[in-house]
Amino acid sequence: MKTISCMNIDENLLYSFGAEGRDYKKREPVFKEGDHALYYFQINEGRVKLNNYNEDGKEFIHNILGKKQSFGEAMLFLSHNYPINAVSLEDSRIIRLPKNNFFEMISQHPHLSLEMNACLSQEIYYKLKMVQSLASQNPMQRLIGLLDYLKSYHDEDCHHCFHIAFTRQQIANLTGLRVETVIRTLKKMEKEGSITLQDQKILY
């Protein structure tokens, strides 16, 4: 199945509607939980994580986005504040378009509205899949759920050649597992042949 990458709007179009490129340093927040949604954000360069912290201070990562992907756009359509944080994982360049300009843009370019529907639907679909796998007590089931989710972003489907470009700690925080459990389970999965481990790399 081909995954619609959210959202990748043409940069020049964004700029023509008043968007600005902004540089974020590693670990710099783009927005925080509770902030008002004021912009449409699209990554030009770098990576951004969406996260929360539970009552023990343990991090849960909802997603990690890369080049040409947007985030937080759902909150533009609601009057809610962000329920999550967005933090730059490396030095990144992010294009941001003020909310009003964003709506002006999609009203003048209705096809963007359709694309937005498709992309938000895609997100809901995979959120449901993730919730299913996260509901499992079995660590391997959780990891498989995440790996399938990540691989779905990948166009070509190749056997054991999709590189999971996350650290084990990040994988742990995406699945609610401890890093040791991730390491142990990945090794078990390699023995069973469902993944390949090369150096530190995970190939699925």
Next chain:
DNA sequence: CCATTAATTTCAT
């Protein structure tokens, strides 16, 4: 090199 960050192992529960 040294400092930082990530991966793995050890050890107790």
Next chain:
DNA sequence: ATGAAATTAATGG
């Protein structure tokens, strides 16, 4: 089986 702490490996300057 799991997680905190210690150890080892890699990465970056």
